[in-house]
Amino acid sequence: MLSMKNISRVYRSETIQTHALRDFSLEVEKGEFVAVTGPSGSGKSTFLNVAGLLDGFTQGEYTLDGTDVNGLSDDDLSRLRNEKIGFIFQNYNLIPDYSIFDNVDMPLRYRGLSAKQRRNRIEYALELVGLASRHNYLPSQLSGGQQQRVAIARALAGEPKILLADEPTGNLDSLMARQIMDLLKEINAQGSTIIMVTHDPDQAREVNRNIQIIDGQITDYSIYAPMQPDSSIALDKQQPA
Amino acid sequence: MEMFLYYIHLFARNVKRTPLFFALVILTLSIGIGTLLANLSMLSLMSTDPIPGKSEQIFNVNMNTYAGANNRFGSMHVLRYSDAKAILDSKVANNATMHYSSMVYSRRADSQDLTRYASPTRATTASFFEVMGAQFAHGEPWKNEHSNNIVIGHELNVKLFGGANSVGEKLELQGKIYTIVGVLKPWEMRPLFYHASEGKAFDKTDDIFVPIEVAIDNNWAVFARTMSTDSYTTLDQTRQINAYYIQVFVELLDDKQHLAFQTFIDGYANQLKEKGNHRHEVDNRLYNVNEWLDKNEVVNKDLLAFTIATGLFLLVCIFNANSLMLSRYQASQFEANLRRAVGASKKQVFFQGVVESIILGIICALLSFVLAFSLLALYRQLFDELAPVAELPLHMLVIGLGVALTSSLLSTVYPLIQGTRTSLASILK
Structure with missing residues (x-):
């Protein structure tokens, strides 16, 4: 699903060079749930940004769902982000004056789907996260956990190949964090590939595999729950058109 | 979409x-x-070019014929009747017209209503319409420059005859009867280059067009710049004296005609000088429409x-x-x-x-x-x-x-x- 080989990401200023990722290699299989941990400034977010095509890389090879992303145009990268990647941010990143429905609708607008297709997908995604009855609510009318559920619904509505979550429970209390974690595990159980950056070692232990990054390099792999070969069920096969 | x-x-x-x-x-x-x-x-x-396609071919004629000792004016756009007539009679230009601006009171001759309308009037020649590009809705220009035949504009025709074909109808102008021989189509000319001087460049086109000879004979007043170094009491006395009030426009189709006309008018002015009828130096100038508008600072x-x-x-x-x-x-x-x-x-x-x-x-x-x-x-x-x-x-x-x-x-x-x-x-x- 995701293959990075010897990826480096160097930030250059006039006086210094910072190696956010160095010689970074990682393979993530379809249907895997991978946690990424590491101290602040270790390169977790840079990895997630590169993986999510939000940021480029200085050298190396990166293949996402069979597509070599190196040298792709902005149009192609945007299409890849839209069709293959779902983002879940720590701050939810919902547009405050858009309804829940409109927030979830946003990525679908750039997919070229009909209004009916979009509606079906949005309703399905909101039902999946337990917010089917709150189409017209504004984000400010929801709790933090519910807002994150909306963000997850937005990510799922596009039927992505992989979900990238950057500390999705970082802003939530423990009860809500638990609920979100359960939701992500449920989504993963339905066949979605998830890579999640987290500071929480307990959460990291709940997934298939945990990788630890320090100074832009993977320093440790821990396999907690190997994937079952037959557990992958494509999410898009369960959703209405 | x-x-x-x-x-x-x-x-x-x-x-x-x-x-x-x-x-x-x-x-x-x-x-x-x-x-x-x-x-x-x-x-x-x-x-705006008031007469596209012809603005490079129509020229205002200026002559330095002022007869006073102190010539502060130089070459002037208002000419004496005798000079204007000589230019038209020469037939050197492809076409030519002369005119002055007047104002008369008009009413239908057959009307019971005695209301008279103040009507801006152009005393001119029959060639005026062709030179200026005025289109006729009905009729045509007068054929005799001494006849009591007139042409009226669209607005006056609407005002007096409800826009109907009024050719053959009669108007009373300044107490005399005139026959309408032509009615113009709606005619808007901005700037009004044929009278760009004296701040009239944005006046409307005239209501009445009358043979200049008839207007002079009937002493129709000049509503524009007039100068004279000789005294006169009626306008018909101005034909042979130093009275300056007539504007002349000539149509010269190419450089050859332009040169021929300039040669003619310079020769004519020199003849006048020899006869003692051109006091100051010969200085004849021709301005095409846009040059004429520029000279009058219309913009x-x-x-x-x-x-x-x-x-x-x-x-x-x-x-x-x-x-x-x-x-x-x-x-x-x-x-x-x-x-x-x-x-x-x-x-x-x-x-x-x-x-x-x-x-x-x-x-x-x-x-x-x-x-x-x-x-x-x-x-x-x-x-x-x-x-x-x-x-x-x-x-x-x-x-x-x-x-x-x-x-x-x-x-x-x-x-x-x-x-x-x-x-x-x-x-x-």
Whole structure:
């Protein structure tokens, strides 16, 4: 699903060079749930940004769902982000004056789907996260956990190949964090590939595999729950058109 | 198409989100555009070619025939009757006409109503209509320059005859009966180049056209610049004296005709000089239509300067709008980056901004039309000399729309480019 080989990401200023990722290699299989941990400034977010095509890389090879992303145009990268990647941010990143429905609708607008297709997908995604009855609510009318559920619904509505979550429970209390974690595990159980950056070692232990990054390099792999070969069920096969 | 409609929808949401901001941008640009448009419209009307296709071939004839000792005037556009007649009789030019401006009171001869209408009148020759490009709706010019036959304009024909074919009808002018032999089609000439002097360049075309010989014989007063070094009591005495009130226009089709005419008039003036009838040095000048309009400063220089100033003012407005837009795009950077993160390309985000800019431009254009109309109405009230041209012609509306769209795009493009250059990763967390 995701293959990075010897990826480096160097930030250059006039006086210094910072190696956010160095010689970074990682393979993530379809249907895997991978946690990424590491101290602040270790390169977790840079990895997630590169993986999510939000940021480029200085050298190396990166293949996402069979597509070599190196040298792709902005149009192609945007299409890849839209069709293959779902983002879940720590701050939810919902547009405050858009309804829940409109927030979830946003990525679908750039997919070229009909209004009916979009509606079906949005309703399905909101039902999946337990917010089917709150189409017209504004984000400010929801709790933090519910807002994150909306963000997850937005990510799922596009039927992505992989979900990238950057500390999705970082802003939530423990009860809500638990609920979100359960939701992500449920989504993963339905066949979605998830890579999640987290500071929480307990959460990291709940997934298939945990990788630890320090100074832009993977320093440790821990396999907690190997994937079952037959557990992958494509999410898009369960959703209405 | 669906994305285009979506962008319109997003624009509406953005306006709803920050109405004050949009009001400020729209007002800033509209004031700049409206002011420029009002001045540009007047300038455009002033500098319009009044007779396209012929403006390089029709010339106003100026001669230095002033008979007084102290010649402060130089070569003059008002000629003596004898000189004007000599030019027409020479047949050197392809076509020629002479005229002076008058004003008579007119009424239908068969009307029971004794109301008389003050009618601007042109005392001229039958060739006038062909030289000036006036079209006939009914009838034709008079054939006899000494007959009591006249041509009337469309407006007077509507006023007196309800717009019907009035050829053969009779008018009472200054107590005498004249027969209508021709009625002109609606005729608008701006600037009125055949009488661009004495601030008449934006008068309407005349109501009545009468043979100049008849007008002189009947002592119809001259309503324009008149000079004389000899005394006279009636106009018919001016045919042989130094009275200057007739304008002459000649039609010269090419350089050869121009040279031939210049040679003729110089020769004619030298003959006069030899006879002692041309006191000062020979100085005959020919001005084509545009040169003649320039010489008479039909385009108001103050207005020109003011229009340039309003153009600069619009630039300042664009800079202000640009600055406002830049701050807005910075403020909405989060949303733009979020859209890109979830699948919008830079082109799509840019195009969204362009659509927003086009809609803004259209709104600005509409508002600027209202402002320009209001400003022109104010000009009509405040400045008499600008009143005839204080109008917003249709082509200026199109230009105004173009200026508004360009201004709006100029205000938006730089902030948009800046916006799409921002790193996605730096904004989203």
